[in-house]
Amino acid sequence: MTRNKLRLAIIGAGPAGIYAADILLKSERHFDVSIDLFDHLPAPYGLVRYGVAPDHPRIKGIITALREVLDRGDIRIFGNVRFGEDLTLDDLKRHYNAVIFATGAVRDASLNIPGIDLEGSYGAADFVSWYDGHPDYPREWPLEAQSVAVIGNGNVALDVSRILAKHPEDLLPTEIPANVYEGLQRSPVTDVHVFGRRGPTSVKFTPLELRELGELRDVDMIVHDEDFDYDDAARAAVAGNKQVLVIDKVLQQWRQREVGSASRRLHLHFFAKPVEVVGDEHGQVAAFRWERTAPDGEGGVVGTGEIREIPVQALYRAVGYYGSPLPGIPFDKRLGVIPNHEGQVLIRDKESGKSRQMYGVYCTGWIKRGPVGLIGHTKSDAMETIKHVINDLGNWWRPESPSEESVVELLESRGIRWTDLDGWHRLDEHEQALGAAEERARIKVVPRDEMVSISRGEV
Numbered sequence: 001m002t003r004n005k006l007r008l009a010i011i012g013a014g015p016a017g018i019y020a021a022d023i024l025l026k027s028e029r030h031f032d033v034s035i036d037l038f039d040h041l042p043a044p045y046g047l048v049r050y051g052v053a054p055d056h057p058r059i060k061g062i063i064t065a066l067r068e069v070l071d072r073g074d075i076r077i078f079g080n081v082r083f084g085e086d087l088t089l090d091d092l093k094r095h096y097n098a099v100i101f102a103t104g105a106v107r108d109a110s111l112n113i114p115g116i117d118l119e120g121s122y123g124a125a126d127f128v129s130w131y132d133g134h135p136d137y138p139r140e141w142p143l144e145a146q147s148v149a150v151i152g153n154g155n156v157a158l159d160v161s162r163i164l165a166k167h168p169e170d171l172l173p174t175e176i177p178a179n180v181y182e183g184l185q186r187s188p189v190t191d192v193h194v195f196g197r198r199g200p201t202s203v204k205f206t207p208l209e210l211r212e213l214g215e216l217r218d219v220d221m222i223v224h225d226e227d228f229d230y231d232d233a234a235r236a237a238v239a240g241n242k243q244v245l246v247i248d249k250v251l252q253q254w255r256q257r258e259v260g261s262a263s264r265r266l267h268l269h270f271f272a273k274p275v276e277v278v279g280d281e282h283g284q285v286a287a288f289r290w291e292r293t294a295p296d297g298e299g300g301v302v303g304t305g306e307i308r309e310i311p312v313q314a315l316y317r318a319v320g321y322y323g324s325p326l327p328g329i330p331f332d333k334r335l336g337v338i339p340n341h342e343g344q345v346l347i348r349d350k351e352s353g354k355s356r357q358m359y360g361v362y363c364t365g366w367i368k369r370g371p372v373g374l375i376g377h378t379k380s381d382a383m384e385t386i387k388h389v390i391n392d393l394g395n396w397w398r399p400e401s402p403s404e405e406s407v408v409e410l411l412e413s414r415g416i417r418w419t420d421l422d423g424w425h426r427l428d429e430h431e432q433a434l435g436a437a438e439e440r441a442r443i444k445v446v447p448r449d450e451m452v453s454i455s456r457g458e459v
C-alpha cells in the first residue's frame with residue numbers, strides 16, 4: 001500500500017455516490033485516486049431513475065449531468081453488485097483504503113395507526129417503485145379503487161396523487177414502462193383525497209409541484225373553505241416566507257375555481273390527523289378516519305376530538321422514507337441513517353458507551369442525513385464528506401490487495417454477473433430504441449435478468 005494513491009469504494013450509484021466521486025476527482029489533493037462505484041441495481045442514478053416521477057422530465061434530465069461524470073471514464077462502475085451479499089466490509093478492507101456508503105433510503109417510514117396493514121393500504125415508496133419500473137418490485141399493481149386516500153403533505157404525496165389522478169394517456173409521452181401504462185388504464189379511480197395534519201401554510205409541498213396539480217387535464221382541484229380560516233401564526237407565515245406565499249396563492253386560486261365538470265377530482269384536506277384505516281369484513285380498506293385538528297396559535301396543531309370518516313377502497317401513506325441497515329455498519333434505528341459526524345461514520349464503543357470514528361468508513365446523501373432534501377443537496381453533502389476523506393489520510397485502511405484487477409477477480413470468483421459502464425450504455429441505447437419505435441423518448445426495461453443480459457451483451 002502506498003499513501004500516494006487512494007483506492008476508494010463507493011457503495012451506491014445514486015446522485016450522492018456519483019457527486020462524491022466527481023468532487024473527489026476534481027479536488028485539490030496530494031495523492032492519486034482510483035474509484036470503484038458499486039450499485040446493487042444494474043443501472044446507475046438511484047432515485048433519479050427509480051423515484052423521480054416519469055412525468056417530471058426536467059428533473060429526470062439531471063441524469064444527463066450525472067452521465068457526463070460517468071462518461072469521463074475515470075470512475076469504474078460495477079452494477080448488479082450488492083453490498084452485504086456480493087461484497088462484505090472485510091472484502092472492502094482487503095482491497096480499498098476507504099469506503100463511502102451512499103445507499104440512500106428506499107423504504108416507507110411507518111405510520112402507526114390501526115388498520116394500516118389492511119389489504120389495500122400501501123406505502124408510497126412501493127407504488128413509486130412500481131410506476132418507475134424498479135426491477136425488484138412486482139409488475140402488477142392493484143388499481144381497483146374508485147376513491148383513494150393519500151396521507152402526507154410532501155412532494156411524494158403529490159407525486160403519488162398526481163400519478164393516480166392523471167389520465168394515463170397523458171403519461172404516454174414519458175418513459176413509463178408498458179405494464180404501468182396498462183395498469184393505470186384499467187384504474188377506475190375518480191377521487192383522490194390528500195390528507196395533512198397541519199394547515200395550508202405548513203405544508204412541505206414545493207410551489208411548482210403543487211401548482212402542477214391544477215394543470216391536470218380533466219381533474220378538478222377541490223379545497224375546503226373551512227381550512228382557510230387563518231390564525232396569526234398562519235398569516236405571519238404567508239407574510240414572512242415567499243414559498244408559503246406562493247403556495248397560499250395557488251390554493252386561494254383553487255378556492256375561486258368552478259368545479260364539477262371533470263371526470264376525476266383531487267381533494268386536499270388540511271387539519272386532518274390520521275386515526276384509523278377502517279376495514280370491511282374481508283380485511284380490505286373500506287374507509288379512512290381522521291381527527292380534525294386546529295391551530296395551536298404557535299404554528300402547530302392540536303386535536304379537536306372531532307372524528308370524521310370518508311369511504312375509500314385504497315390508502316397510500318407518503319409519510320417519509322427510511323434507510324436500510326447495512327451488514328457490519330452502525331445504524332441509527334430511530335432516524336434510519338448511519339450515525340456520523342459530517343460523513344465520518346461513528347461507532348459506539350461497547351465498554352465506554354461513547355461514540356468514536358470508524359476509520360475508513362464514510363457516508364453521504366440520504367443515508368447520511370435522512371430522506372429529506374432535493375437532489376442538489378446531495379452535492380453539498382458530498383463536499384463535506386469528501387473533505388474528511390482527504391483530511392483523514394493518516395487513518396485510511398491499509399489493504400493487502402489494492403490492485404484494480406483484484407476486485408474484478410473477486411467478483412468473478414463469486415460468479416457475480418456485474419454490469420459496467422459499457423453495459424449501461426448498451427441498456428440505455430436499448431431502452432431508447434424501444435421508445436423510438438413508439439415515438440417515445442425511452443421505454444424502461446424492468447426485469448432484472450433482462451437488464452443484466454442486455455448490459456452484458458448477451459442478447
Ligand SMILES: Cc1cc2nc3c(=O)[nH]c(=O)nc-3n(C[C@H](O)[C@H](O)[C@H](O)COP(=O)(O)OP(=O)(O)OC[C@H]3O[C@@H](n4cnc5c(N)ncnc54)[C@H](O)[C@@H]3O)c2cc1C
Pocket residue numbers: 011012013014015016017038039040041044045046047048051052053056059081082083084102103104105106128156159321326364365366367372373374375376378
Ligand atoms: C418519490 C421521490 C420523488 C423525488 N422527486 C424529486 C424531484 O422531483 N426533485 C429532486 O430534486 N429530488 C427528488 N427526490 C429526492 C432525490 O431522489 C434524493 O434527494 C436523492 O435521490 C438522494 O440521493 P442518494 O444518492 O442519497 O440516494 P439514492 O438516489 O436512493 O441512491 C442510492 C443508491 O444506492 C444503491 N444501494 C442501496 N443499497 C445498496 C447496497 N446494499 N449495495 C449496493 N448498492 C446499494 C441503490 O440501488 C441506489 O442506486 C425524490 C425522492 C423520492 C423518493
